[in-house]
Amino acid sequence: MTPVRAVALKPRPFPPRQADWRAERLLGLMGDDWLAGEWDPESQLVLPAPGGRLTRVLRCSVPGCENDGYTSTRLCTRHRHEFDASESQDLESWLASP
Numbered sequence: 001m002t003p004v005r006a007v008a009l010k011p012r013p014f015p016p017r018q019a020d021w022r023a024e025r026l027l028g029l030m031g032d033d034w035l036a037g038e039w040d041p042e043s044q045l046v047l048p049a050p051g052g053r054l055t056r057v058l059r060c061s062v063p064g065c066e067n068d069g070y071t072s073t074r075l076c077t078r079h080r081h082e083f084d085a086s087e088s089q090d091l092e093s094w095l096a097s098p
Contacts, residue, residue, distance in 0.1 A: 020044065061095060 023044045030039075038052050039045075048054040060069040060076040067076035073091055075083060088094040 061091075063095075 027041075035046065035053060038047055038049050038054060040047055046054065057068045057070075058074050059065070060067045060079055061074040062076075062079045065076060065079060067078065069075055070077070070080075073080070073083075075091075083091065083094055086094060
């Protein structure tokens, strides 16, 4: 039986990563602030944020509500029911009330 000899391996450095032409083109078309908070340059991913430029669904109009708003009033389902139950006709005054 032959003895096993340990050999130290030197890690080879990875070649520098070349920029993807598609990412370069995307950045050139949108500018620096067009997708602020939605473009991750490190991973080169577009991560749509609720209420951002890439989403069609906006946040509820009630301050502090993080639910999605629907229809032209942009109220979530819960706040839409509350507004309908309040018998108020003016959405702006209802939103300003506590």
